[in-house]
Every structure is written in structure tokens, then in C-alpha cells.
Amino acid sequence: MNPAQLSPLNLAYIGDTVFDLVVRTSLVCTANEPVRSLNRKAASIVNAGSQSRMAERLLPLFTEEEAAVYQRGRNAKCATHAKNASVAEYHRATGVEAVFGYLYLLGKKERILQLFREALPELKLQGEEFF
Numbered sequence: 001m002n003p004a005q006l007s008p009l010n011l012a013y014i015g016d017t018v019f020d021l022v023v024r025t026s027l028v029c030t031a032n033e034p035v036r037s038l039n040r041k042a043a044s045i046v047n048a049g050s051q052s053r054m055a056e057r058l059l060p061l062f063t064e065e066e067a068a069v070y071q072r073g074r075n076a077k078c079a080t081h082a083k084n085a086s087v088a089e090y091h092r093a094t095g096v097e098a099v100f101g102y103l104y105l106l107g108k109k110e111r112i113l114q115l116f117r118e119a120l121p122e123l124k125l126q127g128e129e130f131f
Contacts (some may be wrong), residue, residue, distance in 0.1 A: 002069035010096045015073075015101030020046050022116055045120065051093035054119040058096065065084035066099050067125055073098025081104045107112040 003011065023045050027038050044050065055070070062070060074095030085093070103112050117125055 003102050004069075006105075008069070008076040009094070011069065011099075011105070012073050012076070012094045012097035012103035013101065014104060015097035015099065018100045018104045018112065019051070019097060022112065022125070023120075023123065026125050031116065045123070048090045049092040052085065052089035052097045055092040056130050057119045058099075058115055058122070062099065066103070068107045069102045070095040070099050078127065 020042070023039070023042050027033075027041055052121070055074075059067070059070070070093075074091045076091075076094060076098075078090065078094060099115075100112055103109075104113075112124055116123065
């Protein structure tokens, strides 16, 4: 399978899970807290608004290939939208998720973590074993 041939929404579908996994892993590794507290923290990061702000930080760092995937994801026609985000934020978030899905399917896990470190420096991403 060639990830470049998948629809941007399929890439975002996978990317959403990758994004969530990295955030949850980071939270669990940095704090032994009740699950309710971890869920609240994760929800404050894993949402369209947060991912949209990430897009602004990541766009200058994307390779040409990643920028093209981002644009495909951002411009994709979505049947739904986020409850607590604008349509524009939702589209930018979909673009970011598409990039993470694309990189994951290519096996570029180190690049995913590099982008996370740049976009969310407050997350303490320890080690490289997230996947």
C-alpha cells in the first residue's frame, strides 16, 4: 500500500489515533495520576482547536511532501465537523492528522515524534518507543 494513494480522510483517520496515542503515552509516562485526570489533560490536547494551533507551528517545518499531504487533508470535504471548533480549525486539524497518518504508514515514527516535540514542547516525550 502506498500512503500517497490513500484519501486524505483515511490518512487523517489513522493520524487521529497516532496523535492520541502519542499524547496519552506521554501523559502516562510523566505522571502516575488517576485516569480521569489523564483524560482531562488528553482532551485539552487532542481536539481540533489544539491541533489547529499545532498546524501554525508545524507548517514552516513540514517538508514539501508533508506540506502537500497537509493541504490535501485541510482541503478534504468532511461530512462532519467538531462540536467545539470552527470549520477552519477543523480543516486545519484534519490536515495535521493526515500528515501524522501519512508518516505513520510510511514508518517514519521518529519524524512524528520530532514534529510533536516542536509543536507541543510542554509534552515530555521521553524515549522513542511510542509505537
